[in-house]
Structures are given as structure tokens and as C-alpha cells.
Amino acid sequence: MNKNNTDQIIVAITKWIGIIILIVVIIWGILYFQKADQYEQTNDAQVDAYLSPINAKVGGYISKIYFKDNQKVNAGDTLVVIEQDEYQLKKNTASSELMSSRAKLDILAANEESQRRNIDVIQARISGSRAKVQQQEQEYERYNNLYKEESTTKQKLENVYTTMLINKSAFNETQASLKAAESKLNDLRAERNAILAEIKTKETLLERQNLDIRYTVITAPFTGQLGKKTIQEGQLIQPGQTLAFLTNESAEKWIIANFKETQIGKFKVGQKAKIELDAFPSESFSGEIESLSPTTGSRYSLLPPDNATGNFVKVIQRIPVRIKLTETKARIAKLSAGMNANVYITK
Incomplete structure (x- = not known):
């Protein structure tokens, strides 16, 4: 084979390779523009999920x-256990304080019983004092009549009168003692309410310490x-x-796709979507638009842009679009939050 034949073969092979590449480019271009005409697409999308x-x-x-x-x-x-020694000491302290407060109730109950008995004694004394007063009043009335008839001396009448006053004074004193004893009993009952409130507080503190110990696990x-x-x-x-x-295995996962503001004019909730993930290039996932963000993504940034500062440069903004995956749980379980995706929204 001479040199001219070899050159002709090379030229022919090169020509056919060029034709094949041209055909591939044309087919790719046709498919690309068909896809572009059929879908709004973005590669600025990620899988999202709740991280607790x-x-x-x-x-x-x-x-x-x-x-x-x-x-x-x-x-x-x-998952984690925190040292409990300090919390156990606090619990023991709270428990001791609760026992001390409960012990006050026993002491108070004994004091109340003693005071009730004291009241019973005073009431018995009142009955006796009242009887003495009534007897002495009758005695004075009798001697007063005898004195009017000049059958007794004035001195005797005065002695009876004095005795009557002494008995009345003793009766009044006993009544005052009864009121003081009843007041003391009321004070003890009020003290009981205060101790009961204190016990309730100590019980709550003990419950709190038990809760803290439980929180260490x-x-x-x-x-x-x-x-x-x-x-x-x-x-x-x-x-x-x-x-x-x-991450919660039973919780849902979704896609956040950031479309250009020039792409979302006809988007609506329920519109179908096709998702392709970089992790699974041979698979596609289906979904639908669940919601559109009310603001651009830049508005959620730490320092949102302020176009009134004088340094305005017009930049096409992105609108986050939440896409619900309409796949089986088994397929969705394969996805991990943060995976990159390409999203195609049917026009």
C-alpha cells in the first residue's frame, strides 16, 4: 500500500469520525433543548431532613x-451518662430536709393534743368558777336582806361582798385563760398549714433532684x-x-431546590418534579412541589443585602422551592440529608 492510499484511508476515517461526532452533538443538542423546553431545571438542590x-x-x-x-x-x-455523685448528694440533702419537716408535724401534733387537754381543764375550771359566783351572789343577796332587817352586821355583809368579787374575778380570769388557750391552739393549726406547705416544697425539691439524677442518663x-x-x-x-x-428514620425527607427568580413564574403547588441525584446517577426520583419560599434565600442570610447603599449590582436571586418526594419509604431511606440533586419541574 503506497503513501497516497494510506492518506486517503486516514482522511476517510477522520471524516466519518467527524460526522459521527457531529451527529452525536446534534442529537445531544436536540435532546437538551427538548428537555429545556419541557422542564425548568436547576442543579442547586439538596436532600433535606430534620436533624434533632x-x-x-x-x-x-x-x-x-x-x-x-x-x-x-x-x-x-x-447514649451518654453524666457523673451522678453531686446530684446524689443534693438528693440526700433534700431527703434529710424533708424528713426534718415531717418530724415537725409529730411535735406539732403533740403540742396540739396538750393544748386541747389544757383547754378541757380550763373549761372544767370555768364551770366550777361559774358555780362559785352564782353561790356567792345568792349568799350576798341573803346577807343583804338580813342586813336590811338588822339581823347581821355590816362587816359580815362586806366580807360576803368581797368574796363575791374575788370569785367573779377568778371566773373572768379563767375565761381569759380559755380564750388564750384557744388562740394558742389556732396558732398551732396555722403553724401546721405552714409546715404542710414547707413539706410540699421539700417534696418538690426532692422530686427535682430525682429528675436531675434521671437526666444524667x-x-x-x-x-x-x-x-x-x-x-x-x-x-x-x-x-x-x-x-x-x-436523624429520625420514620420522619420524612424532602428536596430544597433553589430556582432562579426567572424560572418560577409558573410554578404552583402540586406541580410534578423529576429528581436526579449525584449519588445515584442511574436512577431518577419523582416528587411534587410542596411549597415556595415567600422570600429569596439571601433574605435569610446573616447580613441581607441592602440595595440602597449605593453599591448595587443586579444579581439574579434564588427562590427555595420545597419538593415532596412521592416515592416508597424504601427508596427514600437510601437518601441522606445534604446530597446534591438535579431537579426538573414539568412546565
């Missing part, structure tokens, strides 16, 4: 950690998968501190 923080309700040093990175857990599984609120472990045994944590994040 696991927070400490009480502070202290971590005694034991029972989970690892990315571990699956069931509802009620123990942190459990999973539901079945799911934990993320990265960021704590260590012996670490001091504070109340409210986030210890881990847990």
Missing part, C-alpha cells in the same frame, strides 16, 4: 459514652442514626449543650 439535636438537660462530667460515629440507635437506647428520643461524635469521656458539659445530632 441531643442536648444535655443537666451539667457535669461525662462518665460514659455508649455510641460511636454514625451509629444507628433505637428509641430509649442510652441521656437516651435516644426515637429510632434513627447519629452523626459525628464530638464529645469525650471526662469532658465537662453544660446544661443545654448539644452532644450529638440524630
Whole structure:
């Protein structure tokens, strides 16, 4: 084969390769423009899901950690245990104070019983004093009549009168003692109410200490998968501190697609969507528009733009669109929050 024939073969092969590439480009272009005409699309989309923080309700040093990175857990599984010594001491103190307050009730009950008996004695004395007064009044009346008849002396009448006054005074004194004793009993009853209120407070404090001890054992609120472990045994944590994040296996997942403001003019709730994920290039997922954000994504930023500052540069804004996945739970379970996606909305 001479050189001219070889050159002709190379030229022919190159020409056919060029024709094939051109045909492929044309077909790709046709498909692309058909797809662009059929869908509004964006590659600024991610899978989203609720991440529940696991927070400490009480502070202290971590005694034991029972989970690892990315571990699956069931509802009620123990995740972290905080040292309980300090909380146990507080519980013992609250328990002792409660016992002391309850003991006051026994002492008070004995004092009330003693006071009631004292009242009974005083009431008995009143009956005797009243009888003496009545007898002495009759005696005085009799001697007064005898004195009018000059059958007795004035001195004797005065002695009887004095005795009557003494008995009346004793009777009044006994009545005053009864009122004082009854007042003292009322004071004891009021003191009982105060002690009962104190006991209720101490019981509440003891319940609080028991609750704090229970809070030292942190459990999973539901079945799911934990993320990265960021704590260590012996670490001091504070109340409210986030210890881990847990995804709920039974909770829904959705897609947040950030479309350009020029694309959403005809979007409406219920509109069908096609989702392609980078993690599963050979699969596609179906969904539908669930809601559109009332504002652009930039309005939720820490420093939203202020176009009145004089440094205005027009930039096409993005509108977050929430897309509900209409797939089986088994397929949705494969998705992880944060995965990148391409979303196509049917026009």
C-alpha cells in the first residue's frame, strides 16, 4: 500500500469520525433543548431532613459514652451518662430536709393534743368558777336582806361582798385563760398549714433532684442514626449543650431546590418534579412541589443585602422551592440529608 492510499484511508476515517461526532452533538443538542423546553431545571438542590439535636438537660462530667460515629440507635437506647455523685448528694440533702419537716408535724401534733387537754381543764375550771359566783351572789343577796332587817352586821355583809368579787374575778380570769388557750391552739393549726406547705416544697425539691439524677442518663428520643461524635469521656458539659445530632428514620425527607427568580413564574403547588441525584446517577426520583419560599434565600442570610447603599449590582436571586418526594419509604431511606440533586419541574 503506497503513501497516497494510506492518506486517503486516514482522511476517510477522520471524516466519518467527524460526522459521527457531529451527529452525536446534534442529537445531544436536540435532546437538551427538548428537555429545556419541557422542564425548568436547576442543579442547586439538596436532600433535606430534620436533624434533632441531643442536648444535655443537666451539667457535669461525662462518665460514659455508649455510641460511636454514625451509629444507628433505637428509641430509649442510652447514649451518654453524666457523673451522678453531686446530684446524689443534693438528693440526700433534700431527703434529710424533708424528713426534718415531717418530724415537725409529730411535735406539732403533740403540742396540739396538750393544748386541747389544757383547754378541757380550763373549761372544767370555768364551770366550777361559774358555780362559785352564782353561790356567792345568792349568799350576798341573803346577807343583804338580813342586813336590811338588822339581823347581821355590816362587816359580815362586806366580807360576803368581797368574796363575791374575788370569785367573779377568778371566773373572768379563767375565761381569759380559755380564750388564750384557744388562740394558742389556732396558732398551732396555722403553724401546721405552714409546715404542710414547707413539706410540699421539700417534696418538690426532692422530686427535682430525682429528675436531675434521671437526666444524667441521656437516651435516644426515637429510632434513627447519629452523626459525628464530638464529645469525650471526662469532658465537662453544660446544661443545654448539644452532644450529638440524630436523624429520625420514620420522619420524612424532602428536596430544597433553589430556582432562579426567572424560572418560577409558573410554578404552583402540586406541580410534578423529576429528581436526579449525584449519588445515584442511574436512577431518577419523582416528587411534587410542596411549597415556595415567600422570600429569596439571601433574605435569610446573616447580613441581607441592602440595595440602597449605593453599591448595587443586579444579581439574579434564588427562590427555595420545597419538593415532596412521592416515592416508597424504601427508596427514600437510601437518601441522606445534604446530597446534591438535579431537579426538573414539568412546565
